Every structure is written in structure tokens, then in C-alpha cells.
Amino acid sequence: xxxxxxxxxxxxxxxxxxxxxxxxxxxxxxxxxxxxxxxxxxxxxxxxxxxxxxxxxxxxxxxxxxxxxxxxxxxxxxxxxxxxxxxxxxxxxxxxxxxxxxxxxxxxxxxxxxxxxxxxxxxxxxxxxxxxxxxxxxxxxxxxxxxxxxxxxxxxxxxxxxxxxxxxxxxxxxxxxxxxxxxxxxxxxxxxxxxxxxxxxxxxxxxxxxxxxxxxxxxxxxxxxxxxxxxxxxxxxxxxxxxxxxxxxxxxxxxxxxxxxxxxxxxxxxxxxxxxxxxxxxxxxxxxxxxxxxxxxxxxxxxxxx
RNA sequence: GCCGAGGUAGCUCAGUGGUAGAGCGCGGCCCUGAAAAGGCCGGCGUGGGGGGUCCGAUUCCCUCCCUCGGCA
Numbered sequence: 001x002x003x004x005x006x007x008x009x010x011x012x013x014x015x016x017x018x019x020x021x022x023x024x025x026x027x028x029x030x031x032x033x034x035x036x037x038x039x040x041x042x043x044x045x046x047x048x049x050x051x052x053x054x055x056x057x058x059x060x061x062x063x064x065x066x067x068x069x070x071x072x073x074x075x076x077x078x079x080x081x082x083x084x085x086x087x088x089x090x091x092x093x094x095x096x097x098x099x100x101x102x103x104x105x106x107x108x109x110x111x112x113x114x115x116x117x118x119x120x121x122x123x124x125x126x127x128x129x130x131x132x133x134x135x136x137x138x139x140x141x142x143x144x145x146x147x148x149x150x151x152x153x154x155x156x157x158x159x160x161x162x163x164x165x166x167x168x169x170x171x172x173x174x175x176x177x178x179x180x181x182x183x184x185x186x187x188x189x190x191x192x193x194x195x196x197x198x199x200x201x202x203x204x205x206x207x208x209x210x211x212x213x214x215x216x217x218x219x220x221x222x223x224x225x226x227x228x229x230x231x232x233x234x235x236x237x238x239x240x241x242x243x244x245x246x247x248x249x250x251x252x253x254x255x256x257x258x259x260x261x262x263x264x265x266x267x268x269x270x271x272x273x274x275x276x277x278x279x280x281x282x283x284x285x286x287x288x289x290x291x292x293x294x295x296x297x298x299x300x301x302x303x304x305x306x
Numbered sequence: 307g308c309c310g311a312g313g314u315a316g317c318u319c320a321g322u323g324g325u326a327g328a329g330c331g332c333g334g335c336c337c338u339g340a341a342a343a344g345g346c347c348g349g350c351g352u353g354g355g356g357g358g359u360c361c362g363a364u365u366c367c368c369u370c371c372c373u374c375g376g377c378a
Contacts, residue, residue: 074341113338235343
């Protein structure tokens with residue numbers, strides 16, 4: 001029996017993934033699952049650039065607007081949510097079509113993550129305090145003693161990963177470098193196809209600028225103001241646009257400057273996304289041109305599936 | 307026209323008589339429970355033009371050009 005297909009359409013932001021995924025899903029009786037760390041949040045459709053309402057109406061979309069922006073969310077939780085959706089969709093004899101730009105989410109789905117629950121906010125907080133007091137190198141030395149492999153891999157300044165590695169070790173008594181080898185993902189079970197949409201760099205940046213303008217026209221300011229009144233979680237508050245507009249609302253910079261910052265930070269983000277995707281050799285690249293319509297891109301994807 | 311300040315990286319600017327740095331940008335990379343986050347690497351340059359002093363000038367002197375502020 002042939003393996004069931006699970007499709008991923010990834011790529012840097014502003015390449016038209018949502019539309020292309022929609023067109024493909026239509027052709028193959030697929031249902032779309034978001035692979036995006038921000039679109040899971042409610043109340044931020046503009047800032048997180050969710051697919052337009054027209055598309056949402058015409059095809060089933062999953063994992064959009066499912067979490068309160070006041071709540072934390074993470075890869076592991078995403079993975080569990082996504083796995084449930086896959087089963088649900090396959091049961092209906094339909095094909096899951098993931099689309100989004102969060103490289104880690106994709107990779108954790110495709111390749112897996114270690115299942116042991118090892119997270120403790122209090123411990124984490126304590127470790128961060130230590131990092132601040134004695135420096136990240138201090139914690140890095142500590143890690144070196146319990147998990148030399150991890151410490152060799154993590155840069156002494158990368159506080160996040162050092163803290164995480166120590167947290168896991170303290171909670172489980174096992175080195176994270178060992179646990180990380182225990183992973184089983186979709187690739188072991190399904191016929192996973194990954195496509196990455198891409199544009200010439202200059203065009204990509206140009207589109208990001210255009211899209212940012214569009215977001216403002218759609219009511220970004222209003223949405224951001226509303227969000228900023230809430231006590232946002234660490235995760236949701238990291239959305240590009242929020243910190244920049246907060247500066248504007250607080251009178252620390254003008255609107256034009258805030259907008260320029262949003263565009264710049266989005267371009268930087270898109271570059272990091274590309275780095276992530278480039279290293280995954282399973283990805284099939286779809287180079288798109290300025291005037292390619294979503295329908296045309298959807299067709300190209302469809303042809304590459306068979 | 308006169309007086310003052312200044313012309314150094316894509317931008318904002320620092321510095322030095324022994325051919326130049328920082329932040330941002332730009333490019334590349336890493337990534338296993340915050341990932342739109344976090345971290346690492348790379349200087350990408352006819353030092354406004356010309357002349358002079360000097361072993362040696364981006365640095366000192368002269369001159370021209372340009373920009374900004376003040377006075378006319």
C-alpha cells in the first residue's frame with residue numbers, strides 16, 4: 001500500500017504561499033493546515049498575515065486563530081495539534097496541505113522532536129537570572145560539565161539554548177544532546193513532499209514593502225492598538241509589527257519610521273527563513289516570477305506531485 | 307559675498323603623521339518545547355577634487371568644489 005501524501009508549501013514571507021496552497025488544495029481535495037507560529041493566535045489576522053477571508057470561506061483551513069494571544073505556545077504543542085489534524089484529514093480521505101513560513105515547525109513535524117516533557121518556567125527563570133548575573137559563558141561552562149556534546153554545539157552567547165539544555169538536564173537527568181536523537185517524524189510514515197516558493201531577493205523585499213503598506217490599509221494600527229492593550233504572551237508579542245508600533249504609540253518614533261522598521265525587520269526575517277529552508281535538501285524549489293498567478297503556481301505544484 | 311561647522315562604508319558617525327573603524331544596513335550561517343524568537347561570521351572603502359610639506363598624509367598646509375547654520 002502506498003504511503004499517504006502530506007504536502008508542505010513553505011517559503012519566505014510574502015511569496016504568496018496561502019494563495020498557491022489554496023489553489024493546490026482545490027485541485028487535489030486537500031485541507032490546509034497552517035504552519036505558522038503567529039497565525040495560531042486570535043485577534044491578529046492582519047499582523048500575522050492570515051489568508052484573506054475569501055479563501056478561508058472556500059476551503060477548510062486549520063490551526064488559524066486557535067489560541068489566545070495571552071497564552072504561550074510552542075513547537076511541541078504545535079506538533080501535537082498538527083498531528084491530530086493530519087489524522088482527521090486523512091480519515092476523510094483528503095490530503096493535508098501545510099503552508100506557512102515557520103521553518104522549525106515544519107522540521108519538527110517532518111523529523112520529529114523528543115517526546116519527554118521537560119519544561120519548568122520557574123527553573124527557566126532562575127537560569128536566566130543566573131545568566132544575567134554571571135554571564136552566559138558561566139552557564140555554558142556549567143553545561144559543558146553535564147553535556148559536552150550540547151555545549152560544543154551551542155555558542156557560549158546563545159543564552160536561550162544554553163538555558164534550555166540545562167533545563168532539560170536538570171529535569172530529566174539526561175543530556176539534551178542524547179534526547180534530541182530520539183525523533184520520529186512524518187517522513188518515516190508518510191509520503192512527505194515539501195515545496196518552497198521563492199522569488200528573486202530584490203523582488204521579495206519589494207513585495208514585503210508593498211504588503212506592509214497593504215497591512216496598514218487593512219487596519220493594522222487598529223489591530224495592533226487593541227492587542228497592545230492586552231497582556232500578551234512572550235510568544236505572541238514577538239510578532240513583527242507589535243514592538244515597532246508600540247514605539248509609535250508611545251511617541252518614541254514617527255509612523256513613517258515605525259513602518260520602515262517593520263519592513264526592515266520583515267526582510268531580515270525572510271532572509272533567516274531562506275537560510276532555514278536552503279539547508280533542507282528534501283525541499284523542491286519553486287522559483288516564481290512577479291506575474292505568476294496563484295493558479296499557475298498551484299498548477300505547477302500539482303504537476304510536480306505526480 | 308562674508309563668518310562658522312563639516313565632507314571617511316549603502317546610512318549615521320568615530321578616530322589616527324605609518325594606507326581606517328563602530329552601530330545600523332547588506333550578504334552568509336546556526337537552530338529540537340519563546341522560532342516573526344535567539345545566536346554566530348563577513349568590511350562590502352579611489353577617506354570630496356587638485357597641489358604642497360614629509361621617508362610616509364585620511365590626518366598638517368594651500369586651493370577649488372559641495373553641504374549645513376549664521377550675517378548680509
